[in-house]
Amino acid sequence: EAGVTQSPRYAVLQEGQAVSFWCDPISGHDTLYWYQQPRDQGPQLLVYFRDEAVIDNSQLPSDRFSAVRPKGTNSTLKIQSAKQGDTATYLCASSYGGGAGEQYFGPGTRLTVL
């Protein structure tokens, strides 16, 4: 069984540039999560979906971040105008059965904003 896949694995950009991250969850998993993990900190939830619906995006900086999961499978997280403070690893995870299911994590995308 394939795990959670993410691309790209690395991204380096200047402040003000836009970037998108893509996640393909484990087949059959209805719930998908995006986390931000700054260096030397634990992952922090940004947003999560059950199928195509957003369940919780309260921690997503809505002025510059957006996330979609239009068909309830793959998902895209976009940063519209990156800031140095966005430098972090962005993790995608998926589970079956909502938040109570075990979450399986992808390898992450390491973003550096110069």
Place this chain on the structure above:
Amino acid sequence: GDSVTQTEGQVTVSESKSLIINCTYSATSIAYPNLFWYVRYPGEGLQLLLKVITAGQKGSSRGFEATYNKETTSFHLQKASVQESDSAVYYCALSGTSSGSWQLIFGSGTQLTVMP
């Protein structure tokens, strides 16, 4: 609010020695938190090591164990004899429902280095 605290950012232990990584939690809005230990081995993604959903119970996996202690709000990770292959970053986490949304809250992680 709800939080998880890991006081040691880095721990170094010699092979075959015992290990304890401390974890305490605060669950103010989550009524019945589940507790987890996740691990990230070098070059790999974050993966679940063990979980305990009931206070007073112990979870174990790969020689590691942790007991859910509601009185001391602790979930320390222990191993009797570590191996070099245990070198990794370990994250304590809690989960549960808060305001209708499922939360998984991580500590800051502890880098374990096992010396040969």
